[in-house]
Amino acid sequence: MAGIREVLHARFVDHAYPSHTHDAWTLLIVDDGVIRFGIDRHEHGVLQSAVTLLPPHVPHDGRTTTPQGFRKRVLYLEPAVLDAARIGAAVDRPVMNDPLLRRRVGQLHEALAAGTEDLEGQSRLAFLRERLGQHLMRQVGSPWPRRDPVLARRLRALLDDHVREGVTLDDAAGLLQAHPAYLVRVFTQEYGIPPHLYLTGRRVDLARSLLLDGARPAEVAVAAGFYDQSHLTRHFRRMLGTSPARYANSAH
Numbered sequence: 001m002a003g004i005r006e007v008l009h010a011r012f013v014d015h016a017y018p019s020h021t022h023d024a025w026t027l028l029i030v031d032d033g034v035i036r037f038g039i040d041r042h043e044h045g046v047l048q049s050a051v052t053l054l055p056p057h058v059p060h061d062g063r064t065t066t067p068q069g070f071r072k073r074v075l076y077l078e079p080a081v082l083d084a085a086r087i088g089a090a091v092d093r094p095v096m097n098d099p100l101l102r103r104r105v106g107q108l109h110e111a112l113a114a115g116t117e118d119l120e121g122q123s124r125l126a127f128l129r130e131r132l133g134q135h136l137m138r139q140v141g142s143p144w145p146r147r148d149p150v151l152a153r154r155l156r157a158l159l160d161d162h163v164r165e166g167v168t169l170d171d172a173a174g175l176l177q178a179h180p181a182y183l184v185r186v187f188t189q190e191y192g193i194p195p196h197l198y199l200t201g202r203r204v205d206l207a208r209s210l211l212l213d214g215a216r217p218a219e220v221a222v223a224a225g226f227y228d229q230s231h232l233t234r235h236f237r238r239m240l241g242t243s244p245a246r247y248a249n250s251a252h
Contacts, residue, residue: 039054
């Protein structure tokens, strides 16, 4: 996905990272154990409640502090995802105790693991970038925008026009001249669901119509904008409680 160079899930018992650098932002959460690392001659400890952000090209090391080792999840973000001028702030404050931020990191990992919902991953990355930017600017908060029904309707119309092929969040933001995270917020506020769920619902509706017209589920999946038949079936079951094939047969 654009903006994410690599995803790593790992468990180490006795491995210690020597001092090294990455050419990407390293965003990690700990699911088990405790990690200690050094950066810029300062030592830091990372608990399961915290999020760690290590900037590009800055040496750091890492090691466990318990005999059981640690388990972590890491996102390597492209350098352009965050403002390079904030590298110094990340060096000074690499560990962030922010439950909302940690939840958002975990949600993005889950979306990426599913591997089938591009718009969801893009939306979650947009929220993550926003929250990280607030930390680096020391402006952490939970702002909720004023209602913007006109912008929400414009985004809905854009999604309606691109049900099959979809639209990336960055493209939508460019066309509508709005920040990606703001777009997701105003849409969710106006319609009660985020854009990716709205788009999935429209695709399921299209699939239903095609199935009733006699198309086969495998053909319907691609025609309705799903990656494959299993992708269609998963969402079809979740929304309608039955498989595409059974739905089609029930109409005859």
